[in-house]
Amino acid sequence: MAFDAIETPFGKTDKILGGAATYISLSASYFTQPVKAISVVGNDFLQSDMDMLRTHGVDLEGVEVKTDEKSFFWKGKYHADMNTRDTLATELNVLGSFDPQVPDSYQGCRYLMLGNLSPDVQRQVIERLEEKPRLIVMDTMNFWMDVALESLHQTLSMVDVLVVNDEEARQLTGEYSLKRAARAIMKMGPHFVVIKKGEHGALLFHGAKVFSAPGLPLEEVFDPTGAGDTFAGGFIGYLAKTDDTSFENMKRAVIYGSAMASFCVEKFGPERLQDLPAAEIDARVEEFVTLANFDLSIHLA
C-alpha cells in the first residue's frame, strides 16, 4: 500500500492511493470478502483510504503502521503510447525494512496472492503461514531478476501460479517464444503460468495446455497504473469465490481478471475500482465473450 503521483497525456495527480496490495484487494473484493491484506504503511497514510478499503471488506489487521516513517512513494510519467513510462521518483521509506506480519486470524487462508515485492518478503509470508494455502499466486518484475535472482527462484519453487508480463517471462527464461518461456517457468515450480500482454490480452499455460484471453480494444487508456495488480486481484478473487483450480476455471479467472483490469485503466489510480456495480462487471465479461467467440460448425461440411 503506497502513494503514487501519476502523469499521463490526459492529466496528472498529486499523491494518491496506490500500491499492489491496494489494487489486488479492491479488485478481489468484488468476488470474495474479507480480503486479508498484509502490508506496511507510514504515518502519512490516510485514514480515509483505510476506511474506504474496509468498506470493501478488506481486513487491515495485517497492515503495519510505522509511525516514525513515511509510506512508499512512486512518481511516474507515461509516454503518449501509454506502454512505456519514466519513473521520476521512488522512495522506499517503510518498504526498506518490511517484515511482513501474519495475524493469527489470517491462518488457514486458502488463496494467497503475493504482490510484486522482494522475493524474500514474499517467501516470508509463505513460511509464516502454518498451513500451505490451496493456491499460491505470485507476481514479480524484472528488477528482482536483476538483483535477487537466486531468492526469486527459491520463492518460485514454492508457488502454484506465476503471473508476469511477456517481457518479464522472456527475461526470466532467456526464451523469446512465450510457449518455450512458459515451459521453462513450469520447470521452476509453478504449474500454471499467466503471461500478460497488455492490450494484447493474456496467455494461460498449464502442462501442454494453452488458453489465449483477448485484450478488449479500448477507446483510450486513461491511466495504466495498477492494471496488472487489478488483473491479479480479479484472477485470484474469482478462484477463491469458486474454489475451483481446474484449468477450465483458471480460464474464466483470466477473463474476470482481464475485465477488472479494463475498468482500472479508465480513470486515475484505483478510482474506478471503488464503486463498480456487479452488473457492470457482468456486462464487461460479456464483452469478452462476444469478442472472442467464433463458431466453425457452419460451412465445415
Next chain:
Amino acid sequence: MAFDAIETPFGKTDKILGGAATYISLSASYFTQPVKAISVVGNDFLQSDMDMLRTHGVDLEGVEVKTDEKSFFWKGKYHADMNTRDTLATELNVLGSFDPQVPDSYQGCRYLMLGNLSPDVQRQVIERLEEKPRLIVMDTMNFWMDVALESLHQTLSMVDVLVVNDEEARQLTGEYSLKRAARAIMKMGPHFVVIKKGEHGALLFHGAKVFSAPGLPLEEVFDPTGAGDTFAGGFIGYLAKTDDTSFENMKRAVIYGSAMASFCVEKFGPERLQDLPAAEIDARVEEFVTLANFDLSIHLA
C-alpha cells in the same frame, strides 16, 4: 511474384520464390481453385515455379512475362526477435512499370484480393474489371502512406476490406487506439477492417462489432516472410469458398487465415505452403478453437 533472399537466425537462402501474389495464391488455393493471378515477372523467373503454382490450381494467364527485364528482387535479414528486419536490397525491375492486365477469362470474378503494391496499380485492376466483385480486399503498407497517400485514399474508397498491421493502422489514421483507428479507416471506405498483430493475433472490425482472433503460441518462428500475405490468401480463399460475407463468416475467415499463416512461418519462404494436407489445416484450425474457447456458464449462478 518475385524473388526473395532471406536470412534469419536459423539460416539463409539464395534467391527463392516469393512475392505477395505467390503467397496469396498458394494459400487461397487450399480453399478455392482456380486462383486467377495478376502479376509481372522477368526473364529470370523459373519455369519450375510456374509449374508448381499451376499444380495448385493457380491460373497464370494474367501474369505478364517481360523477356527483357528481371523479376522484382528483395533481400532481407531478420533480427533475433523475428519482429524486425533490415532490407539489404530492393530491385524493382519489372515492377517499376507494372501495367496490370486483366484477361477476359478473369472478368466476372467475385472475390478480389489486392496484394500490397502501389495504390495506382491496385486501382487499375479494380477499374479494369467490368463488374465490381462481390468483395474487394486490400493490403497496403507504410511506404504507400509516405509516398502516395492521396492515391491510397482513392483506392481505399473503392474497397470493402482493408487488411493491415497495427503499426500501419496507426500511421494511416494517427490514432494509437486500434478501436479508434479502425473506426477512422471505416470512414475512408472499407466497411471491414482486419488489423494483424503478428504473434498477438488479429482484430476484425465491422461497424461497432469487434472480433479478436488469438495468435497461436509457437515454439519458434523459422521465417516470417510472407506470413501476412498467406493470412490474406487464406482469409479471402475461405470467403470465396463459402461465398458468405457476413461478420460471423468473416470471423471464421480470420481464423483460417491465421492458421495458414502459422504454417507459413515454419519453413523458409513458401515451402510449407506447397504441400499441406487438408487434415493438417483442419487440425491447426482446431488448435485455434481450443486456444480461444472458454465457457462462463459454470459458476455464474
